[in-house]
Amino acid sequence: MxxxxxxxxxxxxxxxxxxxxxxxxxxxxxxxxxxxxxxxxxxxxxxxxxxxxxxxxxxxxxxxxxxxxxxxxxxxxxxxxxxxxxxxxxxxxxxxxxxxxxxxxxxxxxxxxxxxxxxxxxxxxxxxxxxxxxxxxxxxxxxxxxxxxxxxxxxxxxxxxxxxxxxxxxxxxxxxxxxxxxxxxxxxxxxxxxxxxxxxxxxxxxxxxxxxxxxxxxxxxxxxxxxxxxxxxxxxxxxxxxxxxxxxxxxxxxxxxxxxxxxxxxxxxxxxxxxxxxxxxxxxxxxxxxxxxxxxxxxxxxxxxxxxxxxxxxxxxxxxxxxxxxxxxxxxxxxxxxxxxxxxxxxxxxxxxxxxxxxxxxxxxxxxxxxxxxxxxxxxxxxxxxxxxxxxxxxxxxxxxxLLFMQHMAGIANIGMVTGELKDREEEDDPNTIRTRAIPEGVEVFEISGAMFFGAASKFKDAMHIVENKPAIRIIRMRKVLSIDATGLNMLRELLVDCRKTGITLILSGVHAQPLFAMQQYGIYDEIGEENVFGNIDDALDRSREILGLPKTGRMQNFTPSVEREK
Structure with a gap:
């Protein structure tokens, strides 16, 4: 060299x-x-x-x-x-x-x-x-x-x-x-x-x-x-x-x-x-x-x-x-x-x-x-x-x-609750769209799109407080989050603490390799619990049904590298 x-x-x-x-x-x-x-x-x-x-x-x-x-x-x-x-x-x-x-x-x-x-x-x-x-x-x-x-x-x-x-x-x-x-x-x-x-x-x-x-x-x-x-x-x-x-x-x-x-x-x-x-x-x-x-x-x-x-x-x-x-x-x-x-x-x-x-x-x-x-x-x-x-x-x-780049990236980051009327911004032919899933009552599903970095922190916090009625379970869908930084990790930890204070169970779905490794290094993976981190939305929903005492629709699998990741 x-x-x-x-x-x-x-x-x-x-x-x-x-x-x-x-x-x-x-x-x-x-x-x-x-x-x-x-x-x-x-x-x-x-x-x-x-x-x-x-x-x-x-x-x-x-x-x-x-x-x-x-x-x-x-x-x-x-x-x-x-x-x-x-x-x-x-x-x-x-x-x-x-x-x-x-x-x-x-x-x-x-x-x-x-x-x-x-x-x-x-x-x-x-x-x-x-x-x-x-x-x-x-x-x-x-x-x-x-x-x-x-x-x-x-x-x-x-x-x-x-x-x-x-x-x-x-x-x-x-x-x-x-x-x-x-x-x-x-x-x-x-x-x-x-x-x-x-x-x-x-x-x-x-x-x-x-x-x-x-x-x-x-x-x-x-x-x-x-x-x-x-x-x-x-x-x-x-x-x-x-x-x-x-x-x-x-x-x-x-x-x-x-x-x-x-x-x-x-x-x-x-x-x-x-x-x-x-x-x-x-x-x-x-x-x-x-x-x-x-x-x-x-x-x-x-x-x-x-x-x-x-x-x-x-x-x-x-x-x-x-x-x-x-x-x-x-x-x-x-x-x-x-x-x-x-x-x-x-x-x-x-x-x-x-x-x-x-x-x-x-x-x-x-x-x-x-x-x-x-x-x-x-x-x-x-x-x-x-x-x-x-x-x-x-x-x-x-x-x-x-600064302008960070503003642009924060603008691209989209955090939204998709429980409501079961509508999201997916294409109709997306097999993983939430509109084809039955979401139990008392479950919130939030989807994050884009990098989870400090520029999007405030946007994430605001989205977590848009629902007046307290849910029993909150699912954070991260299939479109390819990277996360220290601010994003701290943001997840704060969310976890808030959920525990109000008796809400936090579940993560569709976690990619970089965010997963970062969470393990940061210690938040163990705090959330391996049983609450999944590779796809179906297993995450089945976990929520198990917690609520409802019948499951399929076999649950916790997140491991061998689990097929969401497209």
Missing amino acids: FKPKFFTVLSEITPQQLSKDVVAGILVGIVALPLAIAFAIASGVSPEKGLITAVIGGFLVSFLGGSRVQIGGPTGAFIVILYGIVEQYGINGLMIATIMAGVILMLMGFAQFGSLIKFIPYPVVVGFTSGIAVIIFSSQISDFLGLSIEKVPADFIEKWIAYATHLTSINPQSLMVGTFSLLIIVFWPKISRKIPGSIVAIIASTLLVHLSGLDVATIESRFGDIPSALPAPSVPVFDFATVKELIMPATTIALLGAIEALLSAVVADGMIGSRHKSNMELVAQGAANIITPLFGGIPVTGAIARTATNVKNGGRTPVAGMVHALTLLCIMLLFGGWAKLIPMPTLAAILIVVAWNMSEHHVFRQLLKSPRSDVIVLLTTFGLTVVFDLTIAIEIGMLLAV
């Missing part, structure tokens, strides 16, 4: 496949270059930190990961949370949060939580993903227009207020370069898909700015030189107070990294017909996020677009991902000095396209047609992500989704 994919596919790497992986890795490295720089700058750190992340983190994700073709590096999903951490805690705080996130990811992997990520509600994922896209777009307006804002506010609303008050300071040359770059990125794929449009835009706009002497901000004017070597590793300064405050941001980074990495791996599996090891992937992501910040990098995760590019260019083993990292290292060492000439409006144009692709606007519109509970979760998560904070958005989005 915890053996990296690289070591399991070594025997499959033929010379032909190796050459394909090398070519794919080089092409993905070229694609990743502008993205690594742009994501770093948008996250509030210097551009070389994005390159370091793609080199070290990307190599470790491929070398240790559970996917054949996963490409690791910085991604747009982290921008919002990282910018906030840097603003409040500085680079040292970001290093601590990243290492903490790495530890959390490794623990998730070793605890085999890989398969649990799929239980995060889809509206929550789309809500915060679309919200992040809006924030990324908003953060690039200043550079795209060349506004003379000394420090762009971090808050979304304040940011747009600042834009509105500085519209008169638009730099026409920056707007021209940004628009020029944006058009190249959008329309270049119609000419060629082999060479990324972002690379073409960077080369063309850089030449345009420096040959024509345009007054446009560049990486050099904003950040200075880009180092052409990897820095020596260093350990951040840890203090308990900062670690305590960074627990939630680090958890958010870990959760985002896990979601994006596993989604990317699933997409890749569909493209190549393979199967990744989700827990090994989480362990690899954790290791990458522990080691990368020691060299000055930022959080790393699987990148869907770069992984897809790897697959489309023939990459089929982790070798391609490692070559991608080495390609970026070579570019950093040999051509790092040239990267400082890249215009800031061009990087803004690249991120605007990333935000558009990330927004999933078509999925967002489609989800608005979903059930009302899903729409509420979607809009709440989206709104909180944009206006407040990503950490809060995920927390409240998940909590709201769980």
Whole structure:
């Protein structure tokens, strides 16, 4: 389970496949270059930190990961949370949060939580993903227009207020370069898909700015030189107070990294017909996020677009991902000095396209047609992500989704007395319908449909008190109860106590395996008595006749695993 994919596919790497992986890795490295720089700058750190992340983190994700073709590096999903951490805690705080996130990811992997990520509600994922896209777009307006804002506010609303008050300071040359770059990125794929449009835009706009002497901000004017070597590793300064405050941001980074990495791996599996090891992937992501910040990098995760590019260019083993990292290292060492000439409006144009692709606007519109509970979760998560904070958005989005789910399940649970006119909601051809049974006088039959959990507790209690005349026997029919939790068990115990106080005999009918085992573990099975638990309604009714001193209609059988269960 915890053996990296690289070591399991070594025997499959033929010379032909190796050459394909090398070519794919080089092409993905070229694609990743502008993205690594742009994501770093948008996250509030210097551009070389994005390159370091793609080199070290990307190599470790491929070398240790559970996917054949996963490409690791910085991604747009982290921008919002990282910018906030840097603003409040500085680079040292970001290093601590990243290492903490790495530890959390490794623990998730070793605890085999890989398969649990799929239980995060889809509206929550789309809500915060679309919200992040809006924030990324908003953060690039200043550079795209060349506004003379000394420090762009971090808050979304304040940011747009600042834009509105500085519209008169638009730099026409920056707007021209940004628009020029944006058009190249959008329309270049119609000419060629082999060479990324972002690379073409960077080369063309850089030449345009420096040959024509345009007054446009560049990486050099904003950040200075880009180092052409990897820095020596260093350990951040840890203090308990900062670690305590960074627990939630680090958890958010870990959760985002896990979601994006596993989604990317699933997409890749569909493209190549393979199967990744989700827990090994989480362990690899954790290791990458522990080691990368020691060299000055930022959080790393699987990148869907770069992984897809790897697959489309023939990459089929982790070798391609490692070559991608080495390609970026070579570019950093040999051509790092040239990267400082890249215009800031061009990087803004690249991120605007990333935000558009990330927004999933078509999925967002489609989800608005979903059930009302899903729409509420979607809009709440989206709104909180944009206006407040990503950490809060995920927390409240998940909590709201769980609460609405419980409400839905409680609504599905149906507890009703079926004695009355001998009518229930069964189909006419159901052989076990109560309408074909003769119910003795003094016997109540209640049927429960759905999970017997804490969300349905109050509904059950209310149903038990709808009859004014006290019966002699109360039969609880549980043939449609597939599961029960501690609240449901306690509810049965309270019912049993109430029945004994009023002299009512409690009988259970049609108990499934999970509820039966839970009742035995909880001790309530013995309290009710084996003689009062049956596998079908006929035996339960015969038991009630025996108690009332009436003749039985058939042979009684107490509940045992061999008793034929009701359909």
